[in-house]
Amino acid sequence: MTFDQILFYVFSFWFIASSLAMIFSRNAAKAVLFLILSFFSAASIWILLEAEFLAITLILVYVGAVMVLFLFVIKMLNIDKSTLRAKFAGYLPLGLIVAAIIIAEMTLVLGGNQFGLDVVAAPARHAADYSNITVLAMQLYTTYVYPFELAAVLLLIAIIAAITLVHRNELNRKKQSISEQVNVQAKDRVRLVSINSPNKENK
Amino acid sequence: MENIYLTIALAPLLGAIIAGFFGGMLGRKATHTITILGVLVSTVLALYVFNHHVLEKGEIFNQNLYTWMQIGSLNISVGFLIDNLTSVMLVVVSFVSLMVHIYTIGYMDDDDGYTKFFSYISLFTFSMFMLVMSNNFMQLFFGWEAVGLVSYLLIGFWHHKESAVEANLKAFLVNRVGDFGFLLGIGLVLAFSGSLDYAEVFSSLDNTTNQQLWGLDLITVICLLLFVGAMGKSAQVPLHVWLPGSMEGPTPISALIHAATMVTAGIFMVSRMSPMFELSDVALTVVMVIGAITALFMGLLGIVQNDIKKVVAYSTLSQLGYMTVALGVSAYSVAIFHLMTHAFFKALLFLGAGSVIVAMHHEQDIRKMGGLRKKMPITYWTALVGTLALIGFPGFAGFYSKDMIIEAVHFSSLPYAEWVYYAVVAGVFITAFYSFRMFFLVFHGKSRVDHHTEEHLHESAPSITFPLIALAIPSAVIGYFTIDPMLFNGWLDNAITIDAEKHVSMTELSNIFHGAAAMIPHAVQTLPFWMMVGGIATAWVFSLYRTQWADWVQNKFHRTNYALESLYGFDRFNEIVFVGGIKKLGNLLWKVSDMGIIDKIAVNGSARLVGFIGSVVRPIQTGYVYHYAFFMIFSLLIILTWVLFAGDNPLLQIEF
Amino acid sequence: MELLSLLIWLPILGGALVILIGNNRADTARWASVAISIVVFVVSLSLYTEFDSSTHLMQFEEKVSWISQFNINYHIGIDGISMPLIILTTFSTILVIIAGWEVITRRTAHYMAAFLIMEGLIIGVFSSLDAILFYAFWEASLIPMLLIIGIWGGDNRVYAAIKFFLYTFLGSVMLLVSLIYMYNKGGSFGILDMHNLNLTLAEQSYIFWAFFVAFAVKVPMFPVHTWLPDAHVQAPTGGSVILAAIMLKMGGYGFFRFSLPITPDASLEFSDVVIALSLIAIVYIGFVALVQRDMKKLIAYSSISHMGFVTLGVFALFSILTMGADGSLVSLNGGSIDGALLGLEGAMVQMISHGFISAAMFLVVGVLYDRLHSREISTYGGVINSMPKFTGFAVLFAMANAGLPGTSGFVGEFMVILGAVQANIWYAVLAATTLIVGAAYTLWMVKRVFWGSITNDAVKTLKDINGREFLILAILAAAVLIVGLYPQPIIEVMHSSIEHLLNQALTSKL
């Protein structure tokens, strides 16, 4: 077993284990943390595949931003406590069987016969001066300039969407009105009312 | 000549149309004048035609008026065939019709539907003319059904009477049963001859040789089917049930349609088809036997009837049976002869009965009459003539015709002819018995009329008595004058075909015939005469001399009596089996098969099935997103498996 | 615009015009509608007067490219088979519009317009020579009828309308598929091209059944008839009239125009089945009609029974004649060419006559319904006492329905039975039972409704028919009698076409 393989299996194990832990987690916040672990494992595997730039991006963008966003929402909505017990679908066994069969079938297709080393040889390692980021950048700004623009549009949509959906406009936003606060008088706050006791009247 | 024929037919039609559409405007007098004029014209012209064809031996006239339809080589037209048979029929029909028209003036005097009635009977006369003048099967059927229609309308003329509208429906339907056979017969005629024209059909009869249908000769089947039609119209057992019921109509109708003319259409038709019937002994035998059964058993029923019109109606049935017997033994001319004499005396009897009924304020039960002789002399004497003619008293019209029928049967060589002979002879006794029973009960003996009616009882108006007299004369004498030329001197020869070798009755008859006058003394020595005398005597005993004996006999033979009074159960049988059964069947088909199986199960059921599937499938859409996801993944699994392993060319082979 | 196009589009545009007049100006709408329908009728008469009955070729042809992608043309023309039906259509529409004159008070303009539009569409059906054009008209004509039943119908109108629509829709989609199949085979949607298209027996069989489903539903034949009683009972009088008088004929026409010439061998192959179904329709439905308590239902069932004669007449020919090796017609069972022609032409005459009679019968029921709002037979009794004139008409039409000679009802049945005798005597025996059963149910109803004494006080107050009703019934009575007494003009018109059809039907395509 080569070192590559050892690394691969270790990371794979963590990857799969933390993914499973994530989906079976009862606590949303914990699930996010498991997911982060998954992403780290994934990034490691990507590095094995010599995609350093993407691996870093995954960590920085995903773990650094997206996952934090998740956590932020979870904490903001306070939903990690509200669901104390995880509930799983009644057909969980069936679901797992389905998943298992799908995995089996996919494995059959993707197995050694099709993608083994004897079929697809492992490429030679890149030279030490190979810069993954440069290669990607070159392509991104030339060949893929059109998708790049589209990605910009996508992000624009994300911005618009987030603002449109979540931003509270003047009508439904809770805000202070200083002048009203200043002008408030005692009678606005407390009103003295005399109450006749109903018991007396009845007697 | 053509115009004359046309006028004969159209004059009453014109009268009918005028009376029908403008009767209300014109008033009663004008209406009856016009219609009677129409029929009078026809009568005069009919006599002229009779003279031309029969007496002067004119050419047979056979010509089409217009083409009803032309299909390929098949031409169906409306046209006239005027030969001697037609001429005789024309005279009989027009004369009786004329008498009935006149009679109606008095009889229907107090009826609201006066003008309508004239319209109908004129229309009937027209239809009957078209029937007898037809030169082809289609037109025959036309006339056949048209007279049925008028009969339907007239039986139900007093439409507020439930029994009347019941009877007209029955009459129409029973006739339809006959028409069913008739139409099929016509169809077969067309099939073998390729034509519906009488002349062409008769000339292509050879086509039928050696053809079989239903195990019989084709020609036999055709004749039998045609005879089924005749049975319906001429009220032969078992299709006779409508005729007694038809007495619900006004009496002139009973006289005109249900005694004198329409019911004889079947007799006429079979005579017309003599070239065909001659080819089939089987058919002739059936005709004869059916006729005999009708003659005997319907006569028996006449004995137990107490309704004056019913008695006459059953006698009509019985007489029609006699005519049919004559047809069966190939004595077509004798049948026509009896048809003629019968038309006169039976119309006379009916009109006489009508006269009595009017006088009795529409009381028809003979047990509530009696002793009318004095009050209604004309009616009495004419009725006596009619009755004597009916029972075949020597010298009267009916004597000649009926005697000839009995003799013809006697000579017949058909199987069962002997039995038929006994039946018709027995029939003579029965006829005499019920006829005179009625005669005695009505006109003789003590009056059983209630007081109120008694006071108003008087002889009928001249418009009623005139036809009685006018009909009484031929009833008395026509037989004497016409038997010779009609039967033995070839009056009908150009219309009737007899296979003289096979069917010898007519030949034998002519051998023994020595003139009308000679028949009277000869008759006295024969069995039928004494049967008749016996009948009269018995009638006298039971209805005048010892009336209590009648009750005794009734009690003694109560089973027979029951059978007779329930009319052998034909009505009951029809009621239960046909009416009830068909209603049940109809309901079964409708509710179970149509609404249940087809509509509810198959049609709405499939709609419901779709709906059911929909409601079963619909809950899959639970609204839970994880269900949706699962459904997607599950589908992925199925599709993946299918693509990889199934199909003609599985992408992956699993090796074990 | 050519004559035929004019006939198709004039009523449709007229209908649109009437819609524009609007329900608020009901009287204007009525007069406009009747004027349009009369104009159309008069125009249609010129089809008759200018018709050349000596040829079977299509006349008044028009052909304009419509959907060139599929070689679909606006191709119309008529022959002796379609011409009488077109005139029947224009004739009936006038009656229906007059019949709805004061009865329809709700959405009058729409009612009238629906009938006018339907008239145009049905004329389109009868004159289309392109299958897709035919199909389009065929289906489109369902729409106005759906609305007529659904909007102006009785209590259960929704069920009836939807059932009617779906039943016929289901039937006709099969027709569409088979038409497409033939197009793919022959490259043309022209009906006349399809006549000459060679098809194997298997293909013919499938196509035959597809046709059969479409047309049998429309006719309707047993066992796909159950929509008819519902539709008829629920439809307003005018709807019933058009449905019975014309729409059912579309099915019969389909057999003439499509089934026989396009699938002659399959028609031969399955003629026994069709005949069996026809005979069941005649006998079975006759019995069913006998026990109806609802007048309209009774007439509806009687319609089915009568239409059985049409299919019987059409398919009996295969048991009468066959085509000899030398191309001459050879008789089977001793039948003759005349016999086959009797069947076919009898079927046509039966369709036309049924158009008059069923229309008349429904109008008769309509007259009563308008007065007492009941279709139950038991509500009535002794109607003659208060409505003598009306009873006169009713009895005449009843007699026509029972097939009395001298009325049109007799002619078709007579011809078909005479033809059927030559095919197989048993066909004729069964068919002829209608003489008895038909008379029984019709006259029994007449007896219970018109004769007898009055049992229901409401009947006493009935007013006899007014001038409008008298006019309609009188026109129909005249039509019934004229056809009954002198059918030759109709037969003459169709003879060449039918003879040609006979040859087509007997010429094997295999």
Place this chain on the structure above:
Amino acid sequence: MVSLSDYLILSAVIFCIGLVGIFINRTNIITLLMCVELILVAVNTNFIAFSHFLGNEAGQIFVFFILTVAAAEVAIGLAILTLLFRNKGSINVDVTNSLKG
């Protein structure tokens, strides 16, 4: 050496875990969003593996865009989630079944 097949199978497993996570989970919707992320990571691994073994950067570029899309998607997903919470006071999956049939 690690074969391409190994990477692909790994990502297939992750992919399926992501799928299963979506439908077995009845707790809250946020987990669904995370499962979607998991699926995308699996796909990304696929692309990168192919890219590596093919010596072709297109796959990596694709992953780059997928990451962008995923980020945008998360933003919108969380926005919707927030709205849901505001409307129903819960993000339990079970509350979202008013539309069904």
Place this chain on the structure above:
Amino acid sequence: MMNTFQFDTALLLVALPEIFLLSSIVVILLVDLFLTKGFKQVTYYLTQFSLFITGLLAFNLIGHPETVIFSNSFVLDNMASVFKVFMMGATMVAMVYSRHYLTQHSLFRGEYFVLVLLSVLGMMVMVSGYSLLTLYLGLEILSLSLYTLIAIARERSGAIEAALKYFVLGAIASGLLLYGMSMIYGISGSLNISEISAFASDANLGSRETLIINFGLVFLVIGIAFKLGAVPFHMWVPDVYQGSPTSVTMFLSTVPKIAAVAMLVRILIDGLGAMHPYWSDLFMVLALLSIALGSVVALMQTNIKRMLAYSTISHVGFIMLGFVTGVVTGYGAATFYVLVYVFMSLAAFGIIILLNKKGFEADQISDYKGLSKHSPWFALMMLIVILSMAGVPPMLGFYSKFFILQQLVSAGFVTIAIIAVVFAVISAYYYLQIIKSMYFEDSEKEIVVSAPMDMKLILSINAILILVIGLFPDFWMKLALSLF
């Protein structure tokens, strides 16, 4: 290492519609920011204007020779141009209808129009996409905009629920689609459609390659089927149709279908056309399931939007059948169908929106009771639309079905054609329910049509055209066929 990269800016003209639209979006976004409340309508008019100009630009490009730019990731052919023109037209009509709805339900916001425009942009990208990457990005632009559009009715829990479901399921679907793309990429080594096509149509394709392509194909087909809303990936359709604000339902049920078909054409036909025998069976099953389920389940619905959703599923089945045939004319038929469908659907939803007023969604079938009495004209319009959807001649809907059936029969799928028409008859039943409500039933409740004149006019034209084009469908059929 330097890439030698050249780009002829003149080629940008080919993408002018997209460029213009994107620029307008930005402008509108900015303008909207500064508009005070009374002038919000300006956004609407600007939107319509930019759609119109974009459409014009696209129209101008019809007939332009097939051009591929942006390193083979953008293609301009006739199909693209015609689809774009149609999408612009349909969107414009949809916006006319939407405005009434938005005003009635206080949803009129600038973002709405911007998002619509963005989704249109996404669809344009899809239509012109010539690489898996651009197709994917276009799809995501579209989807993300749609999710947002649905959720824009923030106060309605139904809308949020719909958005969520659409979002989650959509994400799974894009995941599957991406997985399929990765397989295609992995085996062919390219993201480019033309290169994939070259790879797949290689006669010497080995069994391993075939296996992997088909393996990927399964995922691709699922992704596309999801977008189209075909059974069994249809679950989102009814919920989303029902829950979304009607104007959004109208939009997402119409225009994106064109884009989905375009994507289908790009991937499955332009790219993997050689694999047709493999995917056509799959398509056939999905198509028949869609037709069947759409027809049957719709019977049970009382909500008209939900019913139309099922009807859409059934229509989608017909569209897919066109692709089953595997011949160019069949694709033409499918294209014709989808364009007709968009046309009909717009009118149908248009009428629903027409009847909308504050607090009244008019989304129950029973809401249409007595429409023919209160508003006979629009009842007639609805009648035309409904009959067209049911496929009754001479409405346009008939010809689209006819075209598909003709192609099916011609390709030998007679049985399939028969099954399809039988279900078409079943589906007629639920269409009749609407007619029943409008015409056969009566309601005391007055239905007032308060829509502005322009909407009434456009709607009437829309509906009448269904009939008129139905009378003269030749040109449109030819047009659809000319795209392949």
